[in-house]
Amino acid sequence: MKKNKNILISGGAGFIGSNLALYLKSLDYNVSVLDNLKQQVHGDSPDNSVLYQNIKNKVNFILGDVTVKEDWIEAIDGQDVIVHLAAETGTGQSMYEISRYVKENVEGTAILWDVLVNKKNTIKKIVLASSRAIYGEGLYKCQGVCGLFTAQPRTKTEFQARCWDPICPVCSGPAQPMATPETAIPIPVSLYACTKLAQEQMSLTMGKALGISVAVLRLQNVYGPGQSLRNPYTGILSIFSNQLRQNLPVNIYEDGAESRDFVFVKDVVQACTRAIEFRDRSIVVNIGSGRPTSILELAGILKQCWRSDSPVTVTGAFRVGDIRHNWADLTQLYQLWPDWKIMNLDTGLAQFITWARGQSVFEDKTHSAERELKARNL
Numbered sequence: 340m341k342k343n344k345n346i347l348i349s350g351g352a353g354f355i356g357s358n359l360a361l362y363l364k365s366l367d368y369n370v371s372v373l374d375n376l377k378q379q380v381h382g383d384s385p386d387n388s389v390l391y392q393n394i395k396n397k398v399n400f401i402l403g404d405v406t407v408k409e410d411w412i413e414a415i416d417g418q419d420v421i422v423h424l425a426a427e428t429g430t431g432q433s434m435y436e437i438s439r440y441v442k443e444n445v446e447g448t449a450i451l452w453d454v455l456v457n458k459k460n461t462i463k464k465i466v467l468a469s470s471r472a473i474y475g476e477g478l479y480k481c482q483g484v485c486g487l488f489t490a491q492p493r494t495k496t497e498f499q500a501r502c503w504d505p506i507c508p509v510c511s512g513p514a515q516p517m518a519t520p521e522t523a524i525p526i527p528v529s530l531y532a533c534t535k536l537a538q539e540q541m542s543l544t545m546g547k548a549l550g551i552s553v554a555v556l557r558l559q560n561v562y563g564p565g566q567s568l569r570n571p572y573t574g575i576l577s578i579f580s581n582q583l584r585q586n587l588p589v590n591i592y593e594d595g596a597e598s599r600d601f602v603f604v605k606d607v608v609q610a611c612t613r614a615i616e617f618r619d620r621s622i623v624v625n626i627g628s629g630r631p632t633s634i635l636e637l638a639g640i641l642k643q644c645w646r647s648d649s650p651v652t653v654t655g656a657f658r659v660g661d662i663r664h665n666w667a668d669l670t671q672l673y674q675l676w677p678d679w680k681i682m683n684l685d686t687g688l689a690q691f692i693t694w695a696r697g698q699s700v701f702e703d704k705t706h707s708a709e710r711e712l713k714a715r716n717l
């Protein structure tokens with residue numbers, strides 16, 4: 340028997356949200372979506388948004404904005420759980436659209452809690468999509484004798500000298516990256532990360548005060564069917580795939596050894612679903628695959644998948660706000676859910692490629708996104 344039957348997903352027309360909405364629907368939940376169908380994600384017309392079309396008429400759709408109090412008030416009526424996904428998600432873009440990112444991510448969440456504390460409601464739980472970005476560079480171990488440390492953000496001077504890897508703050512010697520556990524000290528490197536950390540802290544604090552349990556899911560890099568192929572600010576798989584399908588050059592930052600933990604969207608959907616039904620206590624948990632893949636390796640795999648002639652070049656360029664490595668320590672995830680299963684990258688990528696083959700190819704706008712950073716000395 341389901342404890343929580345009525346689920347509101349903010350940002351439920353997006354990549355993760357639309358996958359979650361359809362899955363919850365298949366499990367017989369009553370699903371509502373609050374989404375403003377942002378142009379950067381959905382394009383100029385909702386009629387052409389594949390993601391929106393997928394959920395249209397299958398869920399109770401509320402066209403609204405999380406920065407508008409009245410929209411929250413309308414949407415939370417009769418709900419048991421809110422899965423709060425609506426956000427601005429571009430790490431690079433967040434570095435020069437600061438007030439917009441703060442407004443959407445921090446104020447949007449603030450207004451949600453304002454409504455929960457000031458209006459009578461039936462909400463019992465909030466599931467919040469946070470990000471591994473909050474850790475920044477994450478956990479490292481000195482290769483000498485100094486032990487573990489949380490790496491500080493890399494500086495522009497280090498980038499310019501092509502010193503890509505964080506070094507030990509005690510002996511200045513080399514250090515090796517480690518899987519990052521939830522207990523690592525968050526040291527955001529991007530403004531996006533600051534907003535996600537603020538969302539977490541506001542939600543855990545207010546949840547405790549109001550007796551609403553909060554499940555903070557710290558997601559690694561999510562990929563899979565439905566990820567935006569048109570947004571040049573997020574989603575390395577989409578960006579590379581778009582370039583590879585058009586045989587355009589694929590340029591790789593730093594020395595290509597930088598790595599990410601790629602987690603399949605269905606694993607994230609599974610985590611949200613379990614969090615919805617989880618006991619009435621707050622949790623903060625990493626959701627990832629638990630293993631790093633270098634960006635150069637990823638580009639190679641994708642190039643083969645797409646049978647592309649694109650030249651793949653490691654450029655040594657960099658973006659302030661990017662991290663070097665980060666992958667999830669999954670100890671706590673397995674403690675919560677011992678039967679947890681992880682989609683392996685090859686199978687997940689095959690599903691992504693099959694889906695993407697059926698989608699349009701979009702104009703490659705990554706250069707204009709890069710120019711926006713360069714113009715601001717970032």
Ligand SMILES: NC(=O)c1ccc[n+]([C@@H]2O[C@H](COP(=O)([O-])OP(=O)(O)OC[C@H]3O[C@@H](n4cnc5c(N)ncnc54)[C@H](O)[C@@H]3O)[C@@H](O)[C@H]2O)c1
Pocket residue numbers: 349350351352353354355356373374375376377380381403404405406423424425426427428443447468469470471557558559560561562567
């Ligand atoms: N995709 C990832 O790799 C990843 C990784 C870590 C965390 N996350 C987090 O997961 C959540 C969902 O990410 P996603 O990849 O599905 O993003 P997405 O951009 O595909 O979806 C976001 C949805 O939110 C909607 N939205 C944006 N601003 C809104 C507003 N002000 N009011 C109402 N709706 C609004 C958009 O229209 C879109 O449908 C975000 O909070 C993001 O920070 C994602």
Ligand SMILES: [Zn+2]
Pocket residue numbers: 481482483484485486507508509510511512
């Ligand atoms: Zn040392």
